[in-house]
Every structure is written in C-alpha cells, then in structure tokens.
Amino acid sequence: MQGLKVMGLAALTIRFVVELLGIAAVAYWGWQTGPEGIGRVLLALGAATALIVVWAFVVAPKADNPLSQQVRDIIGTVLLLVAAGGLAVAGQPTLGAAFSAVIVIDWLAIVVIRPEASQALRPSAASRR
Numbered sequence: 001m002q003g004l005k006v007m008g009l010a011a012l013t014i015r016f017v018v019e020l021l022g023i024a025a026v027a028y029w030g031w032q033t034g035p036e037g038i039g040r041v042l043l044a045l046g047a048a049t050a051l052i053v054v055w056a057f058v059v060a061p062k063a064d065n066p067l068s069q070q071v072r073d074i075i076g077t078v079l080l081l082v083a084a085g086g087l088a089v090a091g092q093p094t095l096g097a098a099f100s101a102v103i104v105i106d107w108l109a110i111v112v113i114r115p116e117a118s119q120a121l122r123p124s125a126a127s128r129r
Helices: 002-033 038-059 069-089 093-112 114-120
Strands: none
Touching: 002 038, 002 069, 002 093, 038 069, 069 093
C-alpha cells in the first residue's frame, strides 16, 4: 500500500511538472508562430495566460465547478496534448511527440492509481500526532 501511495505522489508530481511544461509549450508556440515584433510577445503571453486561466477555472482540483476529478483529468490531458501539438506545429515535432508520450503515460498512471494519488496528498495518521 505504501508503494502505491509513493507512486501516486510521483504521478501527481510529474503531472505538475507537465502542466508547467504545457504553459512553456504554448508560449513557445506563440513565439514561433506569431508575427514579428510585439505580436510574438503578445501571442506567447496570451497563449500561456489562456492556458493558465482555463486550467484554473476548469481543470484545477479546487476549481469551483461541478466536474468530477476524472473529467477534469481528461480535459487537462487534452489541453496538454494540444500544447504538445503546438510544439510540433512550431517546428519541434520530436519534442512534441515525446511530450505527448509523457502526458499520456502520466495520465494513465493517475487513472490507475487515482485513490492512492489522492491519498498521497493527505497527511498520514502517524504524521498528525
């Protein structure tokens, strides 16, 4: 049981890192595909900001909406795969494919060990003493 809890924590940690990389990926896409000058900056910042806002209101575990955690995980995974697709469109197809693989593998790990992943964030009885 303890091993699954550690794996759950690892999967959630990887998911957090992947989320940050997703923000970087959409910013990179915006920079590479935006028009010269200020347009590049605005598209990069706008794309990153849009992902952050959608994530905060729709995907985040503490977002105030009626979606189940499983639905949030699916939406988040789709958003991250779109970010990976942005890498491919921006001239980084190998990186986009590798990022997609990490996203899907981590999502599958979270689906398989969801209860343990959730428990990994809660303090154990021993640590509450």
